[in-house]
Amino acid sequence: MDRPLPIVKDAPAHPGWQRWRFWVVLAMVALALVGLATYRALHQTPQPAVSKHQGQQAGQPAAGDLPSFDVVRISRGGTGVIAGRAAPGAKVAILVNGKTVGEVTADARGEWVFILEEPLLPGTAELSLKAVLPDTEAGTGNRPGARAGEKRTVESDDVVVVSIPKRAEPERFAADRKNGVLAVLTPKNGEGASRVLQRPGTAAPGEIGEQLAVDTIDYGQDRIPVFAGRGVPRAVVRIYLDNVYLGDVRVDDNGHWELKATQPLVEGEHVLRLDQLLPGSDNVELRVLQPFSTGAAPDPSRAKQAVVVRPGNTLWGIARKLYGRGVRYTLIFQENAEQIADPDLIYPGQVFKVPSGEREEGEPERPPAP
Numbered sequence: 001m002d003r004p005l006p007i008v009k010d011a012p013a014h015p016g017w018q019r020w021r022f023w024v025v026l027a028m029v030a031l032a033l034v035g036l037a038t039y040r041a042l043h044q045t046p047q048p049a050v051s052k053h054q055g056q057q058a059g060q061p062a063a064g065d066l067p068s069f070d071v072v073r074i075s076r077g078g079t080g081v082i083a084g085r086a087a088p089g090a091k092v093a094i095l096v097n098g099k100t101v102g103e104v105t106a107d108a109r110g111e112w113v114f115i116l117e118e119p120l121l122p123g124t125a126e127l128s129l130k131a132v133l134p135d136t137e138a139g140t141g142n143r144p145g146a147r148a149g150e151k152r153t154v155e156s157d158d159v160v161v162v163s164i165p166k167r168a169e170p171e172r173f174a175a176d177r178k179n180g181v182l183a184v185l186t187p188k189n190g191e192g193a194s195r196v197l198q199r200p201g202t203a204a205p206g207e208i209g210e211q212l213a214v215d216t217i218d219y220g221q222d223r224i225p226v227f228a229g230r231g232v233p234r235a236v237v238r239i240y241l242d243n244v245y246l247g248d249v250r251v252d253d254n255g256h257w258e259l260k261a262t263q264p265l266v267e268g269e270h271v272l273r274l275d276q277l278l279p280g281s282d283n284v285e286l287r288v289l290q291p292f293s294t295g296a297a298p299d300p301s302r303a304k305q306a307v308v309v310r311p312g313n314t315l316w317g318i319a320r321k322l323y324g325r326g327v328r329y330t331l332i333f334q335e336n337a338e339q340i341a342d343p344d345l346i347y348p349g350q351v352f353k354v355p356s357g358e359r360e361e362g363e364p365e366r367p368p369a370p
Contacts, residue, residue, distance in 0.1 A: 067092050067129035067156045071113075071233045071253045072183045072197045074162055077325065078119030081211075082127065083234045083253065085110050089134035096125050104279060106131075113234040113279055117321045122166040128188070129156035160185050160197065211255065212237070212276050212305075214290040214298050223264035230255045231276060238284075240273040267294050284308045286322075287351070305354040307332075315343050322354060331355050 067086040074080035086092050086106040093100045094114050106112045133152045163182040180200030187194075212231045219225040231237050231251040239246045239259055249257045269291065276286040287306040292298040307318055315333060320326035333343045335355045340346060 065090070065131070065133055066154050067131040069127070069129070069156070069158060069160055069185055069197070072127070072160050072162070072185075073233065073255070074116070074120065074164065074181045074183060074198065076164070076181060077323075078116075078121065078164055079321070080116045081113065081232050082116060083111070083113040084129065086112060086129075086131045087133050090131040093130045093132075095128045095130065096120065098126075098128070100130075107280065111234060113232070115232065115321065117317065119320070119325070120162060120164055122164045125162045125164070127160040127162060130154070131156075155188075157188055158185050159188050162198075212274055212286050212288050213300065213303065214272055214274065214288070214292075217272075217292060217298055219265055223266075224261055225265045226258065226260045227272060228256070228258040229274070231257050231274075235279070236277045238275040238277060240275075242270055243273065265294055269293055272298075278310070283310060285310075306351050307354055309346050309348055309350040309352065311348045313346065313348075315340075315346060318352075 065087040067084060067090070069082070069084045071081065071083040073082075082094060084092070088106055088108050088110045090106045090110075091103055092106060092112050092114075093103050094116075095101065101116070101118055102114055104112045104114045131154050133154060135151060161184050165180065181198055182200050183196070183198035185195045185197050212229075214227060214229040216228045217225055218228075227239065227246075233251055233253050233255050235251045236248055237251060237257055238248050241261065246261055247259055249259045251257045270293075272290045272292065274288040274290070275284045277283060278285045285308065287308065289304040289306070290298050291302045307322065309318075315329035316326040319329040319332055322328075323331075329343065332352055332354065333340055336352045339350060339352065346352075
């Protein structure tokens with residue numbers, strides 16, 4: 001007689017075996033992932049790194065390093081203001097017909113402004129730019145092919161052709177509005193479109209001494225005033241109200257500045273002071289004192305203009321900068337006779353009143369003796 005087979009039940013799994021099996025599976029997965037990554041690394045084609053200078057030949061400056069023109073404002077007297085851009089810290093040379101007439105340094109934003117003191121002669125002149133780029137820092141690679149400490153000179157791609165009409169008679173231009181200054185920006189290589197920067201008959205600025213002024217004073221019911229006026233494009237103007245500092249403003253490319261005060265304006269008489277600073281410094285180049293009464297527009301005839309003497313200044317040079325002609329130094333000399341014993345001897349720090357530029361009979365035709 002057959003006996004039934006005994007039923008054998010599965011023994012319960014040992015907890016240690018469960019943990020061991022988990023780690024075995026995890027190790028197998030890790031080995032598979034490592035193998036896959038190794039295979040891809042061995043068989044994938046390496047891609048070249050993309051540089052921000054890709055497409056730029058080694059040793060060539062970046063486009064932003066090249067000096068360029070933004071603003072050209074030339075008066076009929078041949079003086080004026082030139083502004084543009086370059087690499088931050090670059091030393092920019094301004095050339096007229098290939099001859100350097102001055103140098104400026106681009107600020108941290110890459111902007112520069114130059115006041116043309118030596119008048120351009122009637123006729124046609126070509127303005128161009130050169131810039132010495134700041135030292136290359138080791139390891140920055142900001143200019144491909146450049147070595148640390150190397151200084152490089154680059155030139156503008158464009159030139160500005162300026163045409164100044166001949167004077168119809170001494171000290172005067174023809175009254176015809178079409179007979180004005182023309183400035184055209186054009187590519188140096190002759191390829192590409194030209195652009196007119198200054199047209200005849202448009203509102204060309206006067207001489208440097210006539211550009212700094214207060215034009216309007218507005219305020220509403222809160223009596224907080226807003227001052228506005230004109231100045232040399234991109235110049236910094238420091239403004240005071242009754243000798244209390246209000247703030248610094250930067251003249252825009254159109255020669256306009258604006259500042260809103262923070263305190264209400266009290267009734268009565270006030271004096272607004274404008275100090276135009278020399279580029280890149282806190283030294284005052286030109287000063288205007290504009291008296292005004294609340295509720296009335298500023299009267300330009302009440303404005304008093306002054307110039308601060310700096311090292312190297314001469315009366316001839318100051319007059320040429322303010323009026324466009326050095327022979328008018330006699331106007332400053334006569335207006336400040338109490339301070340100037342000898343027109344050949346002026347001293348840094350002196351503040352001279354600036355009279356109007358009306359021509360007087362007997363103006364000399366050459367500068368005082370050096």
